[in-house]
Amino acid sequence: MKSKKSNTSKKKYKSSSKTNKNILEEIIRVDHAGEYGATRIYDGQIFIFGKNSKIGKTIQHMADQEQEHIETFEKLIINYRVRPTALLPLWNIAGFALGASTAIMGEKAAMACTVAVERVIGEHYKKQSKLLKDDQKKLRSTIKKFEKDELEHHDIGIAHDAEKTPGYSILSSFISLGCKAAIAVSKKV
Ligand SMILES: [Fe+2]
Ligand SMILES: [Fe+2]
Structure with a gap:
């Protein structure tokens, strides 16, 4: 009798500490998509500014971290056998276009783009x-580390006068x- 009781409580503990499979797959799919998009945004900005310019070097620091993020999610997509979003070709073009177009508008606008994107991702x-439950401790700590990196990128944007971009609030809400929207569709499609 006693052992039966402890079995039940063990089962209960197990079910509450297990991450829902669909949620887990959506998390990996959307984060892979997002990190891919982030690398493309910074590619677009560096393409315009050049990697040897002062601003280019600052952006390169963030781009290097995004590279680490995407490589991590590329491994996770394989290890967890998650289907990547079908929209990667779109994020390839849209990310680069967003990065390049804000960079053409100037350094502050490029940083406003960073602030908006990184705030949403953070x-x-x-x-x-x-x-994520206790069965995904490792993934949870990876995501927490990346969250910290994204917030650092956000702060770099603020420190580079993102908020002084003409039309900042419109640009920022548009990008956010x-x-x-990209997050919502990349979870499912
Ligand atoms: Fe990232
Ligand atoms: Fe970032």
Whole structure:
């Protein structure tokens, strides 16, 4: 009798500490997509500024971290056998176009793009780490580390006068909305 009781409580503990499979797959799919998009945004900005310019070097530091993020998710996509989003070709073009077009508008606008994107991604990672249970401790700590990197990128943008871009609030809301839409579809499609 006694052992039966402890079995039940063990089972209960197990089910509450296990991450929902669909949620787990969506997390890996959307993060892979997002990190890919981030590398393309910074590629677009560096293409315009050149990697040897002062701003180019600052962006390169963030791009290097995005490279580490995408490589991690490329491994996770394989290890967890998750189908990548079918929209990667779109994020390839859209990410580069967003990066290049904001860079053409100037250094502050490029940084405004960084602030908007990284704020959305930072919040997105924060929400995700709450969805991951104890069976995904390693993934949860990876996401927490990346969240920290993204917030650092956000702060770099602020420190480079992103908010002084003419039309900052319109540009920022436009980019935030686009990122949120990209997140919503990349989970599923
Ligand atoms: Fe990232
Ligand atoms: Fe980032």
